[in-house]
Amino acid sequence: xxxxxxxxxxxxxxxxxxxxxxxVAAGLGGVVARVGICPPATLxxxxxxxxxxxxxAVGGQDCRAEASGAFTGDVSAEMLADAGATLVIxxxxxxxxxxGETDALVAAKTEAALRAGLEPIICxxxxxxxxxxxxAISIVTGQVRGSLPKSLADRxxxxxxxxxxxxxxxxxxxxxxxxxxxxxxxxALVGLLGPAxxxxxxLYGGSVKPGNAAEILSTAEVGGALVGGASLxxxxxxxxxAGA
Ligand code: PGA
Numbered sequence: 001x002x003x004x005x006x007x008x009x010x011x012x013x014x015x016x017x018x019x020x021x022x023x024v025a026a027g028l029g030g031v032v033a034r035v036g037i038c039p040p041a042t043l044x045x046x047x048x049x050x051x052x053x054x055x056x057a058v059g060g061q062d063c064r065a066e067a068s069g070a071f072t073g074d075v076s077a078e079m080l081a082d083a084g085a086t087l088v089i090x091x092x093x094x095x096x097x098x099x100g101e102t103d104a105l106v107a108a109k110t111e112a113a114l115r116a117g118l119e120p121i122i123c124x125x126x127x128x129x130x131x132x133x134x135x136a137i138s139i140v141t142g143q144v145r146g147s148l149p150k151s152l153a154d155r156x157x158x159x160x161x162x163x164x165x166x167x168x169x170x171x172x173x174x175x176x177x178x179x180x181x182x183x184x185x186x187x188a189l190v191g192l193l194g195p196a197x198x199x200x201x202x203l204y205g206g207s208v209k210p211g212n213a214a215e216i217l218s219t220a221e222v223g224g225a226l227v228g229g230a231s232l233x234x235x236x237x238x239x240x241x242a243g244a
Contacts, residue, residue, distance in 0.1 A: 002032055002033055002034050003032075003033040003034070003201065003217065003223055003224040003225075003244045004033065004034045004035075004036070004121075004158055004201050004203060004223060004224035005033050005034070005035045005036075005224050005225050005227065005240065005241050005244055006035070006036045006037070006038060006059065006087065006089070006121060006160075006203065006224070006225070006226050006227065006231075007024075007036070007037040007038065007227050007228075007231025007232075007237055008038050008061060008089055008092070008205075008226055008227065008228050008231060009037065009038060009039045009040060009043075009061075009231060009232060010040075010061065010094070010228060011040055012040070012232055013039050013040055013043055013232070014043075015043070015046065017039075017043070017232070018043065018046060018047055018050050019234075020232065020233060020234045020237075021037050021039070021047050021050065021051060021056065021058075021234075022050055022051070022234075023234030023235075023238075024037065024056055024234045024237050024238060024241075025051050025054035025055070025056040027234065027238040027241075028054070028055055028056060028241070031055075031241055031242075031244070032244075033224065033241060033244040034055075034057065034224075035055070035056055035057070035241055036056065036057035036058060036059050036086070036087045037056065037057075037058055037059070037231065037237075038058070038059040038060060038061045038087065038088075038089050039058065040061070041060060041061070041075050041080070041083070044058060044060065044080065044083040044084060044085055045083040045084055047084070048083065048084025048085070049084070057086050057087055058084055058085055058086070058087070059080070059085045059086060059087025059088050059089065059118070059119075059121075060075065060077075060080035060085045060087070060088040060089070060118075061088075061089050061092070062075075062088070062089065062090065062092070062095055062109070063075060063076055063077040063079075063080055063088055063090070063109055063112055063113060063116075063118075064076050064077075064109070064112070065105070065108040065109050065111070065112045066112070067112070067115070067116075076112065076116070077109075077112040077113045077115060077116035077118055078115075078116045080116065080118060081116045081117055081118055085118060086117075086118060086119060087118060087119050087120075087121060088113045088118045088119070088120055088121070089120075089121045089123065089160075089226070090106050090109045090110055090113065090120050090121065090122050090123065090147075091103075091106035091109070091122050091123045091124070091143075091147050092123045092162070093123060093125055093162060093164045093167060094167075096123075097164070102146075103142075103143055103145075103146025103147045104146065106122060106146075106147040107146065107147050107148065107149045110122060110147065110148065110149055110152065110157075111149050111151060114149075114151055114152070114155055119155075119156045119157060119158070120152075120157050120158075121157070121158045121159075121160050121203065121226065122144075122147050122148060122157065122158070122159050122160070123159075123160045123162050123205070123226070124140050124143035124144055124147065124159060124160070124161060124162070124185070125140065125143075125161055125162040125163045125164050125167075125205075125206070126139040126140055126163055126164065127164045127165060128164070128165035131163065131165065136163075136181060137180070137181065137184045140161065140181055140184065140185060141184050141185065141187075141188040144159065144185055144188040144189065144192065145188060145191075145192060148189075148192060148193070150192070150193065152193060152196065152200075153193040153194060153196035153197070154196055156200075157200055158200055158201045158202070158203055158223070158224065159185055159189065159200060159201075159202050159203070160202075160203040160204070160205045160226040161178070161181050161182060161185060161202060161203070161204055161205070162204075162205035162206050162226060163181075163206050165206075166205075166206025166207050167205070167206045167207070167228065168207070168228060168229060169206075169207060170207050171206075171207060172206060172207045172208075172212060172216070173206075175215060175216065175219045178204055178216065178219050178222060179219050179220045179221065179222075182202050182204070182219070182220065182221035182222060183220070183221055185202050185221075186198070186202060186221050189202075200223075201223025201224050202221055202222065202223050203222070203223060203224040203225055203226045204216050204217075204219070204222050204224075204225055204226070205225060205226030205227065205228070208225045208226075208227045208230060208240055209230050209236070209239075209240070210230070210236055210239025210240055210242075210243070213225065213239070213240040213241075213242075213243035213244070214242075214243030215243075216243075217243050217244050224244070225240060225244075227240055
């Protein structure tokens with residue numbers, strides 16, 4: 001399966017940043033990986049228009065589980081799709097930690113993404129304290145089992161392993177540590193979803209840069225990358241994509 005490389009712009013990007021996305025699209029000739037950018041919701045529609053006719057996909061960074069209603073400030077999966085998104089990141093650690101998102105809520109949001117025809121990218125990952133306590137595998141596989149509804153079988157989706165301590169820190173796990181967790185996630189996915197769980201790409205995320213992307217992307221069971229800071233620059237993001 002082709003690799004999936006997704007940029008997560010987080011709360012960064014005004015209209016002037018659309019040029020970076022167009023720069024990425026212009027550099028995708030000959031790239032076999034599927035590539036997407038998840039800008040802030042305010043840029044989704046403009047970005048999807050600017051990229052129309054290119055292979056670069058756009059996505060949301062979160063969604064509400066409900067389709068519509070009295071939820072001031074929130075955005076539904078249907079609204080993301082209406083703005084041109086085909087992907088959505090769910091359960092990012094910044095939302096789990098900062099907004100109290102539970103596995104059950106992430107599962108409900110995943111159902112919403114499927115309802116709206118979006119391809120969900122469900123994030124899991126342990127904190128440094130959990131890793132140091134020897135609990136990384138049990139935390140991550142527990143998040144997989146709790147956050148992925150059975151309805152994912154036979155729908156396109158991805159899981160992103162993002163160790164919390166590697167996000168935005170410049171620290172990355174060794175390729176042995178990445179391979180160990182990705183193997184455990186694969187086993188959990190197959191246990192949960194059967195053969196469909198064997199096919200979904202498992203992305204790695206956390207301080208992926210042009211200098212470490214090729215090594216990480218050639219690690220066993222790494223089916224792509226979820227990239228934060230380095231996806232804000234077309235040159236850096238293309239440098240990562242070149243490693244796929
Ligand atoms: P980073 O973020 O690449 O800036 O470490 C990754 C993420 O949070 O998805």
